[in-house]
Amino acid sequence: MQDGFWVFGYGSLIWRTGFPYRARQLATLQGYRRRFCMESHHYRGTPALPGLVLALDPLTGASCRGLAFHVDPADADEVMAYLRGRELISDAYREVVHEIEFGDGVQVSAVCYVMNQAHHQYRGGLSVLEQAEMIARASGSAGANTEYLFNTFASLRELGIEDAELAELVELVKGFERLPSGSGSI
Numbered sequence: 001m002q003d004g005f006w007v008f009g010y011g012s013l014i015w016r017t018g019f020p021y022r023a024r025q026l027a028t029l030q031g032y033r034r035r036f037c038m039e040s041h042h043y044r045g046t047p048a049l050p051g052l053v054l055a056l057d058p059l060t061g062a063s064c065r066g067l068a069f070h071v072d073p074a075d076a077d078e079v080m081a082y083l084r085g086r087e088l089i090s091d092a093y094r095e096v097v098h099e100i101e102f103g104d105g106v107q108v109s110a111v112c113y114v115m116n117q118a119h120h121q122y123r124g125g126l127s128v129l130e131q132a133e134m135i136a137r138a139s140g141s142a143g144a145n146t147e148y149l150f151n152t153f154a155s156l157r158e159l160g161i162e163d164a165e166l167a168e169l170v171e172l173v174k175g176f177e178r179l180p181s182g183s184g185s186i
Contacts, residue, residue, distance in 0.1 A: 068184065
């Protein structure tokens with residue numbers, strides 16, 4: 001890490017980075033998709049009422065556009081400690097290094113936090129409607145699960161990154177919010 005390192009952000013790292021960085025740049029990671037497939041028992045839900053957070057879900061042929069952050073060598077140890085404390089609170093994420101590609105075709109290695117599909121928090125089989133129901137009702141130590149969804153979606157759009165599944169989730173969750181109290185499936 002004498003030249004520092006890159007970190008790939010695809011969700012809340014985009015809008016709540018939480019660490020110093022030298023540069024940031026749009027990038028693509030191959031073989032994964034951004035997906036609400038991890039139960040959250042801490043930040044955006046509780047064990048009794050889990051929420052859902054994004055993870056990089058492995059899928060052959062998929063790709064995920066996000067934001068890469070270059071960490072200065074002087075900050076490397078502190079940033080790695082911060083990231084591990086934030087992302088590795090359970091074994092649901094795995095810390096791996098993958099090649100990412102910038103828009104100009106340059107490829108670099110980046111630290112990525114990917115879903116451990118064998119972990120009990122993996123919820124890859126949920127429909128978009130089931131995801132929306134969980135997100136609409138959950139809240140944890142970092143706030144409402146809806147805030148996480150809305151902030152991520154808005155940040156991606158500001159970067160020019162379209163995500164059709166997140167757009168559908170936003171509309172479904174907003175629909176739940178408009179329902180009168182006591183109606184609907186949540």
